[in-house]
Amino acid sequence: MGAYADLPGVRTWYETEGNGDPLLLLHGGFCTNETWGAMRTALAAEYRAFLPERRAHGHTPDVAGPLSYRDMADDTVAFLETVVEGPAHLVGWSDGGVVGLLVAIDRPDLVRKVVVIGANYRPGPECFERPAMLDAMAPDSPDLALLRELYERVTPDGEGHWATVVTKLTDMWRTQPTLAPEEVARIAAPTLVMAGDDDMVTLEHTTALYRAVPGARLAVVPAASHLVPLEKPDLVSRLILDHLAQDTVETMMPIRRAAPETSRAAET
Numbered sequence: 461m462g463a464y465a466d467l468p469g470v471r472t473w474y475e476t477e478g479n480g481d482p483l484l485l486l487h488g489g490f491c492t493n494e495t496w497g498a499m500r501t502a503l504a505a506e507y508r509a510f511l512p513e514r515r516a517h518g519h520t521p522d523v524a525g526p527l528s529y530r531d532m533a534d535d536t537v538a539f540l541e542t543v544v545e546g547p548a549h550l551v552g553w554s555d556g557g558v559v560g561l562l563v564a565i566d567r568p569d570l571v572r573k574v575v576v577i578g579a580n581y582r583p584g585p586e587c588f589e590r591p592a593m594l595d596a597m598a599p600d601s602p603d604l605a606l607l608r609e610l611y612e613r614v615t616p617d618g619e620g621h622w623a624t625v626v627t628k629l630t631d632m633w634r635t636q637p638t639l640a641p642e643e644v645a646r647i648a649a650p651t652l653v654m655a656g657d658d659d660m661v662t663l664e665h666t667t668a669l670y671r672a673v674p675g676a677r678l679a680v681v682p683a684a685s686h687l688v689p690l691e692k693p694d695l696v697s698r699l700i701l702d703h704l705a706q707d708t709v710e711t712m713m714p715i716r717r718a719a720p721e722t723s724r725a726a727e728t
Contacts, residue, residue, distance in 0.1 A: 462519070465512075467538040469531060473519030474512040474543065478504030481572070482548035483704075485511045486536070486556025488578075489629050490607040492518035492614060495553075499689055502697040503551070507704075510548065512539050514559070516625050521616045527628045529555070529637050533562035540570045549704055550649075553577040553689055558637050564647045565639075574651040575700050578686045579669065580661050581639040587665035597630050599623040644672040651676045652703040654696070656684030675717070677703060 462475045475493055483503060485496055493500075493511045503509055514532050516522035523531075536559055540548060547570045552560030557579025564571045585591040597604065599622055612619040653670040655661060657680050670678040679699050681688050689696050709717055 464519075465539060465543050467535055467542060469535045469538065470515040470520060470523050472512050472515070472535060472539060474510060474539070476511070477501075477509045478507055480507045482544050482546070483507035483509050484536070484540070484544070484548045484550050484560075485509055486550065486552035486559050487511075487513065487517065488554030488556055489633070490517070490604065490611065490625075491553075492610045494610055495690065497690060498693040499697045499700075502693070503700065506701060507549065510539075510544055512536070512543075514555075516617075516628065518611070519614050519616065522621060522625065522628075527632045529558050529562060529632070532559050533566065536560075536563050537567050537570060540567075546570070547572050549573045549575075551575040551577075551700055552579060554579065554686065561639070561644065561647065562637070564649050564651070565643055568646075568648045571649045573704055574647065574649045575654065575703060576651070576669075577654045577689060577696070578656065578659050578661055579653070580665055581637055581641075581644055581669055581672070582665065583635050583638065584633040587661055589660055589662050593660070594630050594634055597626060599626045641668070641672040644669065645674060647673045650703070650707075652679060652699070653677070654679040654681065654688070654699065656681050656686060656688040656691070658683075658685045659688075660686040677709065 462473060465472045465474060487493060487495055493513055513520045515535060516527060549572045550560040557576030560574055560576055561581060564574050580587045584594055608622055611622055651673045653666060653676050655666045670676050681692060684691050
């Protein structure tokens with residue numbers, strides 16, 4: 461079921477499915493809700509899934525001026541307050557993961573648990589495996605053909621607006637986000653950091669994000685790329701559901717999660 465919410469920043473299209481505790485699914489850049497594919501059904505079987513499409517994506521119109529993660533995070537906060545009417549779990553993929561990190565930092569009262577997939581906390585030139593890919597993202601690029609088709613099928617801005625969206629997003633990726641590890645360390649919600657082992661974001665950056673979030677969990681999916689939710693939806697869904705259901709982590713030989721007194725004893 462789809463509807464529009466008149467938020468302060470932008471009139472936002474969203475869909476809902478399932479019952480239970482609220483779960484926000486935050487799609488990636490250039491994407492629409494269609495890209496959640498089979499995962500949507502699996503997650504909605506356990507939770508009340510909310511799927512907003514961000515400004516300049518899918519059914520949601522673009523706005524004047526440049527795009528920024530901060531504005532999209534503000535839109536998401538407004539959505540949580542207005543539509544969800546309270547805190548929710550956040551599952552963000554790529555750009556949606558960046559938005560999820562910002563919301564978790566700024567509004568911990570609205571966030572229960574967090575999953576970020578292929579997310580980054582620094583600009584693309586600092587953390588992409590191949591930063592030059594930003595220069596190759598032309599509106600008529602064959603690599604963007606499927607995403608262009610999804611966009612043009614539903615956008616209220618008209619097919620001709622695609623070129624503007626490509627320019628705005630690539631400009632944003634070159635300069636944003638600009639979080640410091642100290643800011644990421646403010647995230648209090650239990651967090652799962654996930655990526656494909658051949659992700660466009662370097663594994664070093666993914667690991668740095670994992671280490672910066674207190675008590676975070678890490679999942680690197682083998683034989684997978686930045687599109688891991690499309691490539692291995694069953695596995696990704698299971699990892700998400702396990703994280704959301706598990707309040708504590710108990711392992712046989714904890715190191716990073718060991719109690720301080722246990723850690724000191726192990727060093728002697």
